[in-house]
């Protein structure tokens with residue numbers, strides 16, 4: 668049995684679908700199964716990383732766990748080991764390598780360390796920017812044809828969450844990935860201007876990009892994000908390191924299938940922008 672944390676989110680949702688398609692016995696974790704909106708035949712079990720004891724039922728009978736950073740990994744991983752879980756695949760971040768001193772780099776590295784210290788089989792996935800971050804533009808697209816973002820022409824190799832999930836599925840279900848660290852990206856850098864055009868194409872509308880300053884974007888983000896995360900996010904988007912802009916071959920190496928383009932993600936998720 669595989670337990671998928673974050674099953675109501677971008678990567679975990681894709682992972683749950685892929686494992687079910689393959690007929691792998693799988694269970695979903697959610698803090699609120701009643702609101703999970705997953706197919707009726709999915710086994711959704713309640714549990715919250717903030718309260719490790721609440722995970723005992725979800726962890727029971729599980730061999731492999733897909734885990735996301737929670738800030739409480741030491742206790743969560745101890746609970747997993749107690750329940751007999753052997754293998755953990757962690758959704759970490761490229762920031763562990765490229766920005767180890769940043770808050771994002773530190774919290775993800777702490778999560779990795781907790782798994783290393785446990786002695787369980789661990790595999791770390793370190794993606795860069797997700798294609799699904801552009802869901803944040805849906806309300807602008809609902810209101811008109813203009814999407815306003817900073818850093819119009821800075822290209823990052825945004826990754827399809829389904830490709831992160833495909834790497835996770837491989838590491839969860841096949842042997843030979845214990846101790847591996849997989850840095851992950853999409854197939855090529857794509858700028859916000861190109862992303863807006865691709866979403867327009869996917870929904871059959873002509874959308875236009877308009878650049879705003881980083882300061883204005885920061886003010887808007889501050890309404891729902893802590894200041895340190897706003898600063899780190901803007902720095903990542905506007906001032907990426909060379910590594911963060913590079914398209915990596917890892918998705919294809921691990922899964923045998925090439926990483927999908929941003930345009931493909933936009934087509935797969937067009938309904939979210941209609």
Ligand SMILES: NC(=O)c1ccc[n+]([C@@H]2O[C@H](COP(=O)([O-])OP(=O)(O)OC[C@H]3O[C@@H](n4cnc5c(N)ncnc54)[C@H](OP(=O)(O)O)[C@@H]3O)[C@@H](O)[C@H]2O)c1
Nearest residue numbers: 673674675676677678697698715716717736760795796797
């Ligand atoms: N976005 C990026 O560009 C990017 C890049 C690199 C790494 N990452 C990392 O990727 C992760 C986000 O992945 P995502 O986009 O797939 O997630 P997401 O769509 O934001 O969904 C978050 C998921 O986490 C679950 N969750 C939240 N708090 C929980 C808790 N206390 N206990 C149990 N489950 C909890 C939620 O489930 P319920 O609400 O059902 O409980 C939900 O399914 C983060 O760790 C982020 O740092 C993101």
